[in-house]
Amino acid sequence: MRDDGTERRGFFRINDEIALSYRLLSAVKGEISDNAPSIEGGQSMSSLANELEKLREVSRVHFRQVEKESPEIARHFTLLEKKIDLIAHHVLTASNELFTKNTQPVSISGSGLAFSVDEKLDIGDLVELQFILKPSLVNIVTNSTVVSCQDQAGQFRVAVEYDRLSDEERDLLIRHVVRKQMNDIRELKT
Secondary structure, eight states, X not given: OXXXXXXXXXXXXXXXXXXXXXXXXXXXXXXXXXXXXXXXXXXXXXXXXXXXXXXXXXXXXXXXXXXXXXXXHHHHHHHHHHHHHHHHHHHHHHHOHHHHHOEEEEEEOSSEEEEEESSOOXXXXXXXXXXXXXXXXXXXXXXXXXXXXXXETTEEEEEEEXXXXXXXXXXXXXXXXXXXXXXXXXXXXX
16 A cells, blocks of 8 residues: 555455554664564563464464364364363453553554554554454564654554564464455455
8 A cells, every 4th residue: 555556465455453553763862673573561461462362373273173073172272262262252352451452443464464443644653553353363563664653533544564573473474364354344244
């Protein structure tokens, strides 16, 4: 999404609702460094959610085999996973204020994000983003560059491209986008 009307999309984009927080970074204040982004808010909790999601992906391969050989055991594993998800959801939402206070609709892909803000941002501005994907609670913190900012009735629609997103985080994000897209298609068919 660029102001000149062209798009440089390399990933599928979906509309979603996520918990989102951002802050403008200023090179003058020395906030831009080679270190990881610094938004506070439970990095240990976010890594818990991310690790659970990665383990879920790995276990799906094994689960399919168990499901073929023993459907009863597979149902039991499904219930155990739901219990773990319930506990993790409770712990993560209770420990992260972002999740309950800043949920908003966005357009999201593996390369960038578009969201609404109250202030005008300039193209080229650097922002630090923290967002939580639902329902997995995967938490991503990354620096991004503003590529578009359009006035929309008193608010501004900002589009950013991720500057610092690890391959692992990008994989989690892409899996989320694909899963959400598949769920949306299923809902349309019913």
